Amino acid sequence: MLASLSTSSPSFTQNTVHQHRSLSLAFLLCCLVGSARAASPNIIIFFADDLGYGDVGYQGGDLPTPHIDSIAHNGVQFTDGYVTCPVCAPSRAGLLTGRYQQRFGFADNPGPYQRKGATYVGIPPSQPILSDRLGALGYTTRIFGKTHDGIAEEQMAFTRWDEFFGFNNG
Incomplete structure (x- = not known):
């Protein structure tokens, strides 16, 4: 039976060409499907x-x-x-940075009731926050409501979102 098939026979050549086209098409479709990016949630x-x-x-x-x-x-x-601080501003800083806020000195709320000796009140401008990370992935970022996350303009995280509607005090 193998002897009866030769590369010069028309049926062998047509079958081979058809198989190559089918495999090439399947490969191309796999490449296209593999490169199609799933929608970001x-x-x-x-x-x-x-x-x-x-x-x-x-x-x-x-x-x-x-x-x-x-x-x-x-x-x-x-x-x-669970929050990592019993008061709101440092808790929010922990959520936005993904770090224990005490590690960058934000352990108390800003304002007149701040404990004496608190070294830093706010998210350091050099500290990436959630909006920075998501923006780098192509997300449009928005924050609505109370931020209360710093006493100086450069510390206020609301300036680091594409859109903000709210207030920055407690």
């Missing part, structure tokens, strides 16, 4: 001062929060996150 972080675990509707809270409930049911929930 939307990232929404709710960071609220003094919000208890059971305060929102989807956690059994008394107040209806249907929009937050919908986001919680249709998205990803991180249920075991």
Whole structure:
């Protein structure tokens, strides 16, 4: 049977050409599918001062929060996150930087009630924050609400987002 096939036979040549075209097309499609970039997910972080675990509707809270409930049911929930400071501004700095805020000296809220001896109040301008990291990945970044994260303009993280609507005090 092998002897009956020769490279000069028309059926062998047509089959070979057809197979090569099919394999080439399959390879090209695999390359195109492999290079198609998946859409980046939307990232929404709710960071609220003094919000208890059971305060929102989807956690059994008394107040209806249907929009937050919908986001919680249709998205990803991180249920075991804890703040690294008992006051708001340093906690927010920890979230925005991904670091313990005490490591860059931000251990107390800015303002008249600041403990004596607090060495630095604010996120250092050299410290990358979430908006810097996401912006480098092509995201448009927005922050809404209270930032309260520094006493000098260069320390205020709201200047490092594409869009800001809110206030920078406690």
